[in-house]
Each structure stands twice: as structure tokens, then as C-alpha cells.
Amino acid sequence: AQGNGTALALALGSGLCEGRSTGQADTTPHLTGAVLNCVDWSLLTPASREMLALAEQVKGRFQGDPSFEYNLAEMNVQILTVVFEHLIVTPVMKEEARLTATIELIDRAVGIVPRGAFVKTPLGTVHENRHFEGLSLAEAKKLSSYFHFTDPVNLKNKTLLEKADLDPSTDFLDSLEHDIPRGSWSIQLEKAGTVVVLRSLLWLGLTFYHVPMTKQFGYIYFGTGEKNLDLPFML
Template identity: 75%
Template sequence: MVEQAELLKGRFQGDPSFEYAYAEVNAEDDENFLDDGKELTIKEENRLVATIEQIDRAVGIIPRRALMKTPLGSVHENRSFEGLSLTEAKKLSSYFHFTEPVNLKNKTLLEKADLDPSTDFLDSLEHDVPQGSWTVQFEKGSTVVVLRSLLWLGLTFYHVPMTKQYGYIYCGTGEKNLDLPFML
């Protein structure tokens, strides 16, 4: 369903029962029809679910040490996590993707030597491609750190240093910013 939704471009209609037809998207392909001659379609509610999955996979993040991995491989909330320090909170390397690691497996043994296997088992934001796809800001008059994604415009992550408070919200159009490499 995610792969089908990735083919669709443009904004959502606002009607969960609206059906997108793939013939409108790719008029040259003969693969837009099923074996019985019916046209391939996807409902807007399914496209929305797939888009939320894409956003969570691409830009869902957590602070470093918020989760712990046990020697048996299970992941739990770190009860001793008391938040990042002010200096750590300013660094992209202090935030991890909240998905299965991809880049971590490609690191050399020398790069893995400095990592703690119980807390550094996810991919860091500092190695995201393209470089510069995240902004880190301190809110004026408070100590809240805000990270914003430039790839999925509308995603905002917050963390209050020295506390357990963190989270993210997406308030965007549901469109990936494919022009980001040209904007940087």
C-alpha cells in the first residue's frame, strides 16, 4: 500500500472515500489495470495511512538514551533518562530515528567503537541525506529545543532539556519536499 501511495502526487482531497485512479497518474503504463480489466484505484483513507507510515519512517525521532536495548535484543523505555543536557540538545547527533537502523549496519568497526550498544542502536540524524535537512532551534524565553524537518515540511519535534519531555507532531500537507536537495 505504501508503494502504491508513493506513486500519487498532490494534496489530499479531504474525502476519505475518494478513490484515486492510477490511469490519471501514469497514462503510458499498461500496469494500471487488473487482470479482469478493472482500473487500479486507491482510497484516500488508505493513501493517508500510507503517508503517515512514510512520515513516521522518515522523520520520527527520539532523543539519545531515551530507549535502552537489552543484551537479549528487546528495546525498552530508559527509566533513568532525565533528558539531554543543554549542550547535547543543540547537536543533531543527540537525536535518533525511531525506526530500524539502516546506516548503523554500514559503519566500520572503528566508528562503532565509540558507540554504546545499549543506547546507540538507532541511526543518528547527523548522517541524514541530504545534509542540512534538519533545523535545530532554541525557543526564545524558554529552554525548549525544536527540530524541524525540511524534507517533510510541517514536522516539528520538541525536547525540554534536563526533563523527560519530548515528542513530535506533523501538521503539513502530506507532500514530501522533493526540491530539498536543490534548495540547500
């Protein structure tokens, strides 16, 4: 059973989950839901580019109130005005919008899948690989065997010579081995070597697991929603 999930344990005092339909595998997030009362779920609206830009400027923990407004001008951030449809407004962001954008930022930065779990067709569509039977134990211990499940950035900058050994059907995403800063992932064997666990040191609280030689993998995030900006000084 494959899956991924994102949860901000302290944000809004809520539970969050994110899922993709079976067989659906484009690299954009789908169906993010939130629950405030442990009973009723509601879908969160997708994050816009403006929301992502503002969320990256907000510092500090969530307040626990979805209607709370962050006045970015008072926070002395770099972006003091944002253009929305040719109107210049003072950047104000509600906590609910920050939460939605933070989920997207976490997914883009540390949402990962094993190599071969998804395939890209010659037409450019991405599908779940029904023939995927898991990584071998040797492969599962390498960062190069895991990919960011989002649009690639580093892959586009590779030369033709560097791409010569890549399989275009499976190697169409960025691998973790070239992540910056180096050392931003820890990889460990647990349960007597039967489960491989990766943890992000950039987004503390993100844990990915994979059971080698099986289709079982997934990730979950329990954290404060704050990026570990001190990581380069800790390595």
C-alpha cells in the same frame, strides 16, 4: 511526559493521533486513530508494503474524501501495475489508505527521539529508559543527539571501527547527523534557550521539541501530507 503525534491538517478534514503504550518501545508504529466529526475516534489499519509503495507514487494534495480513489495509471506514475497475491490489477488507491500509508512514511522518515530515551537489551528488545533525565543543553543542540525511531539503515553499514565508540544499549538507531540531503533539519533554541525545537525541511510541518534536563519530548505534524521533493535544489 513523552509522546509523539502525527496530524494531517488538510487530509480528510480529520484529526489524527498516534501513541504507544507506556514502556512499549519497539520501532514500529502503534494505534493510529482518526476522527472525522471531532467526537468519534476509529483506529486505522496498519499500512502494508503495497500501500506504502503506491502512496509514494501519488502526487498532489488530499481531496478531503476518505472514499476518493486515485487511479495511478491515469496519473502517469512509474508503477502502473502491482501484484497482489499473483493477480495483476490496475493500481487504485483510496484516500483513506493513502492517509494511513502517509502517516507511516512520515513516521519512518522523521519520527525521532533523543539519544538515551530508549534502551536496547542484550536480548534485542527495546524499552523506555526509566533513568533518562533528558539531554544536557550542549547535547541537545547537536543533531547527533537525536535518533530516528525506526529500524536502522545506516547503522548496519558502519564498520566495526566506526561502531567501536558506540554504546550498543543506546546507539542502536540511526542519528540525524547523516541524513540525506544534508541540511534537511533545522535546530533552534526557543523560550530563552529552555526548549530545543527541530523542524524537518523534508516533511514540512513536522516539529519536534525537547526540554533539556527533563524527560519532556515529542513531535507533531501539521501539513499537507506531501514530501518536499524540491529540498535538494533549495539547499
